[in-house]
Amino acid sequence: MITSLAWKNVWRNKTRSFTVIAAVTVGVFAGVFAMAAINSSIVQRIDAAVNEELSHIQVNNREFRSSSDIQNIIADPGEVVSVLEKTPGVTNFTGRIIVRGIASTAGGSAGVEITGINVDREKQMFTLSERLIPGTGSYFDSDTRLNSAFIGEKLAKELYIIRYILTPEAFRSLEEAGIPAAVTEKLRSIEGERFPTEKKLSEACAGLLTSGEMKKYSLNIREAAWSYREGSKIILSFLDVSGNQTGAAFRICGIYRTNNDFFEATSLFVPEDELRRLTGLEEGQYHRFIARLENDDLTGKATSEIREALPGLEVLNWKEIQTDLAMITDYVNQIYGIFMVLILAALSFGIVNTMLMSVLERTRELGMLSAIGMNRRRIFSMIMLESIFLSVVGGFAGMAVSGIVIGITGHTGINLVKYSEGLEAFGYSAHLYPTIGGDFFIMLTVLIVLTGIISAIYPARKALQMNPVEALRGE
Amino acid sequence: MKVVEINDVYKTYRDTEVEVRAINGVTLSFEKGDFAVIVGPSGSGKTTLLNLIGGLDQPTGGEIIVAGHHLSELRPSELIDFRMEHVGFVFQSYNLIPVLTAAENVGFIMNLQKWPKEKRKARTDELLESVGLADRHNSRPSQLSGGQQQRVAVARALAPRPEFILADEPTANLDSKSAETLLDIMEKLNQEENMTFIFSTHDARVMKRARRVITLEDGRIISDERTNHNS
Ligand SMILES: Nc1ncnc2c1ncn2[C@@H]1O[C@H](COP(=O)(O)OP(=O)(O)OP(=O)(O)O)[C@@H](O)[C@H]1O
Ligand SMILES: [Mg+2]
Numbered sequence: 255m256i257t258s259l260a261w262k263n264v265w266r267n268k269t270r271s272f273t274v275i276a277a278v279t280v281g282v283f284a285g286v287f288a289m290a291a292i293n294s295s296i297v298q299r300i301d302a303a304v305n306e307e308l309s310h311i312q313v314n315n316r317e318f319r320s321s322s323d324i325q326n327i328i329a330d331p332g333e334v335v336s337v338l339e340k341t342p343g344v345t346n347f348t349g350r351i352i353v354r355g356i357a358s359t360a361g362g363s364a365g366v367e368i369t370g371i372n373v374d375r376e377k378q379m380f381t382l383s384e385r386l387i388p389g390t391g392s393y394f395d396s397d398t399r400l401n402s403a404f405i406g407e408k409l410a411k412e413l414y415i416i417r418y419i420l421t422p423e424a425f426r427s428l429e430e431a432g433i434p435a436a437v438t439e440k441l442r443s444i445e446g447e448r449f450p451t452e453k454k455l456s457e458a459c460a461g462l463l464t465s466g467e468m469k470k471y472s473l474n475i476r477e478a479a480w481s482y483r484e485g486s487k488i489i490l491s492f493l494d495v496s497g498n499q500t501g502a503a504f505r506i507c508g509i510y511r512t513n514n515d516f517f518e519a520t521s522l523f524v525p526e527d528e529l530r531r532l533t534g535l536e537e538g539q540y541h542r543f544i545a546r547l548e549n550d551d552l553t554g555k556a557t558s559e560i561r562e563a564l565p566g567l568e569v570l571n572w573k574e575i576q577t578d579l580a581m582i583t584d585y586v587n588q589i590y591g592i593f594m595v596l597i598l599a600a601l602s603f604g605i606v607n608t609m610l611m612s613v614l615e616r617t618r619e620l621g622m623l624s625a626i627g628m629n630r631r632r633i634f635s636m637i638m639l640e641s642i643f644l645s646v647v648g649g650f651a652g653m654a655v656s657g658i659v660i661g662i663t664g665h666t667g668i669n670l671v672k673y674s675e676g677l678e679a680f681g682y683s684a685h686l687y688p689t690i691g692g693d694f695f696i697m698l699t700v701l702i703v704l705t706g707i708i709s710a711i712y713p714a715r716k717a718l719q720m721n722p723v724e725a726l727r728g729e
Numbered sequence: 730m731k732v733v734e735i736n737d738v739y740k741t742y743r744d745t746e747v748e749v750r751a752i753n754g755v756t757l758s759f760e761k762g763d764f765a766v767i768v769g770p771s772g773s774g775k776t777t778l779l780n781l782i783g784g785l786d787q788p789t790g791g792e793i794i795v796a797g798h799h800l801s802e803l804r805p806s807e808l809i810d811f812r813m814e815h816v817g818f819v820f821q822s823y824n825l826i827p828v829l830t831a832a833e834n835v836g837f838i839m840n841l842q843k844w845p846k847e848k849r850k851a852r853t854d855e856l857l858e859s860v861g862l863a864d865r866h867n868s869r870p871s872q873l874s875g876g877q878q879q880r881v882a883v884a885r886a887l888a889p890r891p892e893f894i895l896a897d898e899p900t901a902n903l904d905s906k907s908a909e910t911l912l913d914i915m916e917k918l919n920q921e922e923n924m925t926f927i928f929s930t931h932d933a934r935v936m937k938r939a940r941r942v943i944t945l946e947d948g949r950i951i952s953d954e955r956t957n958h959n960s
Contacts, residue, residue: 255840262828618823625785625820626885627813627841630806723785726820727776 256632260639264647267612271644274608278601278648278702279655285597286656286698289590290688291668296582297689298513300550303576305381307517309544310553311560312575313338314568318541322354324495327539328567334543337563341545343552348375349540351529355492355501357405357522361414361450366522368490370529379546382510382523390482391508400528402507403488406518410509411451415486418455418479420445427478437467441475455479482509490524495534502532591697598701601645602709609641609713620717621725630718637714642706649702653695660688732892732925733759733782738791740777740948751777752788753948759893759927764919767929768936769945775929776897778945782927783816783895784808796892813841817886817894819928821901824882825870832857832866835884842889856884859921860914876907880914887918893925900935912938 264271304310313334318326328334331349338347351370356363373394377383383393387407394402410416420441428438440462449455459475460468491501504524512518530537547556553571561569573580613620623633668686740752751774759765767775780786781793784800785808793800796815803811812818817838825834832853839849857863860880862873870878879899886894896915900908912935919926930936944952 259826259828266828619826622818622820622823623826624809625783625812626818626838627809627816629809629813632841723780726823 275648279651282652290690294686310547313543347545359413370526385510403504404523408518418449424478598705605709621722625722638710641710645706730761734794765941766939773945774948817891819896896928
């Protein structure tokens with residue numbers, strides 16, 4: 255009875271209740287959506303780290319990570335294979351040979367980590383092949399496979415394999431993208447000119463266009479001018495097993511683009527057999543094994559099992575390699591919780607205010623209720639329930655709206671490319687796909703109910719201070 | 730049978746420099762089935778006396794005994810339960826809960842007393858019928874006239890069968906016709922249910938309907954007369 259009375263009381267002053275409910279709705283939505291958007295980058299970053307860069311677990315020669323001497327191979331690869339095969343949760347694994355070296359072209363050179371891979375197995379284990387930039391080739395297609403290299407866009411830029419030229423096709427694509435003719439006409443004067451970097455292109459364009467036009471179209475221009483000479487070659491040089499300088503020309507079979515600039519700039523992949531031939535490493539010799547698990551929750555357990563079985567080797571999981579990421583995931587829920595507490599604390603002032611008004615204007619009625627025998631506990635719970643209804647109705651509406659909006663944007667994504675340069679340098683995507691765990695909503699529900707309860711305390715006490723005789727006097 | 734015993738009761742207000750003796754040595758009792766009115770000039774202490782009898786306020790001296798309870802011995806929370814269980818109240822106005830229907834208002838105290846649903850419903854129907862509002866079950870107080878609201882208030886006070894009903898100037902806000910109807914109903918219920926009614930009034934016409942008239946002046950009883958117009 256108290257519950258239904260409280261519910262009816264909430265709707266006595268519809269405008270006022272609706273206003274505070276709307277405030278809670280908007281506040282909760284804003285909070286949840288912001289959380290989900292931030293969470294998106296973290297989830298994507300972890301996804302990328304596991305699916306494109308690290309895999310779940312790696313096994314190295316103990317010395318390898320610190321010295322990366324080509325001699326630091328895994329002494330007994332057979333043992334590693336048999337351990338990985340019988341560790342529960344491991345779905346796939348492969349060996350890698352890794353050498354540090356220099357990649358160079360006529361335009362420049364850069365230090366790289368050259369990874370010799372078993373192309374077929376890696377394709378099953380990683381999604382890096384899906385990161386191929388369309389039109390730049392393929393992920394080791396069979397015929398040119400042996401001396402092919404799969405490199406990152408960042409490295410390609412550093413080596414001037416990617417340049418910027420406003421070709422006639424580029425102009426056509428600009429027109430298709432709806433860039434006004436007035437703008438493209440101004441750019442005609444640099445048609446066919448080669449710009450080795452984005453910056454040089456931008457400078458040239460800035461000289462021709464107004465700053466407003468630059469702001470609007472520079473991204474389209476850069477995309478249209480992006481050009482890559484198919485089949486470009488790079489020279490890779492490194493030391494072989496006997497310590498002699500060696501190297502070879504590799505044909506670039508494809509260029510990938512990820513959100514991690516550092517990875518793009520330094521990680522270069524070639525087929526394992528070719529690297530063996532050049533370095534003199536023998537069949538079956540590896541520097542590293544990487545393993546994938548059924549799911550990420552198994553990481554800790556599988557790591558310790560493998561570590562125990564292979565005491566002579568270094569066994570690491572992605573959390574131990576990317577400690578920053580692991581830390582973020584560990585603290586992220588707490589941070590979200592604190593953030594929501596702050597939002598709800600702000601909203602609770604609105605609820606307190608509304609409830610106080612409602613209590614004060616019902617002085618006589620509350621006096622009458624007490625006179626006819628409604629005890630303090632019942633009056634207190636009635637006021638408390640009214641306040642909880644305000645916060646819960648608003649909170650659930652907010653969660654429902656967030657659920658819908660996250661559902662939609664989580665699918666379509668939110669494009670932040672215009673502001674993205676800073677983000678991508680750190681390996682975070684500029685496309686957000688908001689997402690948030692179900693347990694967050696459970697925690698939030700508890701917080702919302704608590705908000706209602708806490709907001710009710712002061713108004714409910716005020717209601718109890720009422721003396722029925724005083725309240726009813728002065729009619 | 731005595732339902733209320735008041736022995737040498739005093740109530741003094743001291744909140745300003747002057748001391749007001751609102752009730753100044755009253756000894757009085759009410760019998761089961763009384764239909765009594767308290768009259769007297771404004772400020773004579775009618776409201777104060779009713780509040781004391783109803784356990785809304787505590788006397789500064791003397792003793793009030795209702796249904797075996799010595800009211801001055803009850804703690805504030807016990808007083809609330811006492812009121813719920815033993816006293817029916819009808820106030821001058823603001824009697825009803827605006828968000829509840831007439832029927833829900835009538836059932837409210839029975840609800841507080843945790844009556845089973847069917848009994849509550851039967852009693853509500855019976856009383857709304859008695860007060861002539863059988864067709865207004867689902868009306869909100871705002872949809873009822875002042876007289877109809879007071880009738881609902883009487884039905885609510887009566888529903889859980891309290892020891893007695895206290896009504897402080899129940900007709901003060903009503904026109905004479907509605908006041909007449911309300912009194913007819915109170916009288917009828919007094920007879921049908923043998924319910925004790927104690928009310929106060931300024932209105933001479935209301936006064937005439939009572940079978941016992943207690944006159945107060947300056948907090949003292951100056952007369953207590955039983956009239957024998959058996960209707
Ligand atoms: N809370 C209070 N504080 C101080 N004095 C009070 C208080 N309540 C009542 N009084 C005083 O007690 C006296 C009796 O008041 P009471 O309200 O009982 O009179 P009443 O007979 O009901 O008058 P009315 O016919 O105007 O309703 C008055 O002098 C009044 O001013
Ligand atoms: Mg009075």
